[in-house]
Amino acid sequence: MQQRDLAGYRVVAVHAHPDDEAISTGGALADLAARGADVLVVTCTLGEEGEVIGEKYAHLVADAADQLGGFRIGELSRACGVLGVRQRFLGDVGRYRDSGMAGAESSRNPRAFVNSGDAAVGDLAAIFAEERPHLVLTYGPDGGYGHPDHIRAHEITHAAAQCTGAVRRILWAVRLREELEANLPVEIPEGWTRPAPGELDAVDRSDTWVELDDRAYTAKVEAMRAHATQVWIGDGYASETNPHSARARGPVTAYALSNLVTQAVLRREHYQFGAGVGIERGVNAPAGLLSGIEK
Numbered sequence: 001m002q003q004r005d006l007a008g009y010r011v012v013a014v015h016a017h018p019d020d021e022a023i024s025t026g027g028a029l030a031d032l033a034a035r036g037a038d039v040l041v042v043t044c045t046l047g048e049e050g051e052v053i054g055e056k057y058a059h060l061v062a063d064a065a066d067q068l069g070g071f072r073i074g075e076l077s078r079a080c081g082v083l084g085v086r087q088r089f090l091g092d093v094g095r096y097r098d099s100g101m102a103g104a105e106s107s108r109n110p111r112a113f114v115n116s117g118d119a120a121v122g123d124l125a126a127i128f129a130e131e132r133p134h135l136v137l138t139y140g141p142d143g144g145y146g147h148p149d150h151i152r153a154h155e156i157t158h159a160a161a162q163c164t165g166a167v168r169r170i171l172w173a174v175r176l177r178e179e180l181e182a183n184l185p186v187e188i189p190e191g192w193t194r195p196a197p198g199e200l201d202a203v204d205r206s207d208t209w210v211e212l213d214d215r216a217y218t219a220k221v222e223a224m225r226a227h228a229t230q231v232w233i234g235d236g237y238a239s240e241t242n243p244h245s246a247r248a249r250g251p252v253t254a255y256a257l258s259n260l261v262t263q264a265v266l267r268r269e270h271y272q273f274g275a276g277v278g279i280e281r282g283v284n285a286p287a288g289l290l291s292g293i294e295k
């Protein structure tokens with residue numbers, strides 16, 4: 001039985017779209033929750049502008065039925081169940097719309113998250129004031145990979161933390177380039193491609209990391225799998241959403257997003273220091289991401 005040594009700690013993860021909680025921070029969230037921390041995922045948009053993997057739900061996309069956002073609520077809910085965390089949307093459900101990729105027409109929608117101004121900061125500040133989190137996880141200033149909604153999530157997280165004073169530490173989720181490259185599969189499924197050098201978002205240094213035990217790793221993979229319109233896990237699994245199985249051969253579980261570029265679910269999740277109570281760099285302390293913060 002896992003030790004509940006983190007009971008009494010509160011953690012909030014601020015994410016741009018459904019699936020980001022699993023892909024960027026799923027291992028850490030599962031580990032924190034299993035060890036007793038109270039974990040809340042705040043999702044800023046419904047991910048309406050996403051593409052769809054698999055034919056069955058392909059017409060839900062924004063320029064057809066425009067029903068993808070509602071559908072993704074179900075995927076997100078299952079993913080958060082697997083991770084053992086609570087979830088809520090920023091503002092109300094559907095309050096802010098996915099802005100799409102940089103420069104897209106969708107970013108001019110007044111409801112697009114990039115145009116959320118002080119309202120989004122106020123909405124997140126209200127959540128921080130209520131939760132008083134010891135730890136907040138989000139992305140760095142570049143949003144991890146430059147998506148405007150990820151950059152916006154970073155901005156409102158720091159702004160809301162500053163105006164409430166209710167957050168003890170902010171960390172930014174990153175991946176280490178050398179680990180990513182070393183763990184890409186030796187054989188990729190048909191139809192998938194290998195990433196070009198520098199194509200995948202990754203950094204050369206982090207400040208701390210979480211070593212995922214089998215339980216946290218499995219929870220992360222299953223949470224990613226729950227987002228079946230967005231994530232294709234390369235372990236031979238087929239689903240109602242995506243009936244095509246794909247099997248990669250390599251050191252860890254592989255996956256692809258709708259662009260079918262091969263990626264790897266790494267055994268370590270890395271974080272850079274963002275703000276608040278400092279962390280001892282390069283040390284994997286027993287309290288992990290919460291080390292040095294009193295309950």
Ligand SMILES: [Zn+2]
Binds near residue numbers: 016017020147150
């Ligand atoms: Zn995203």
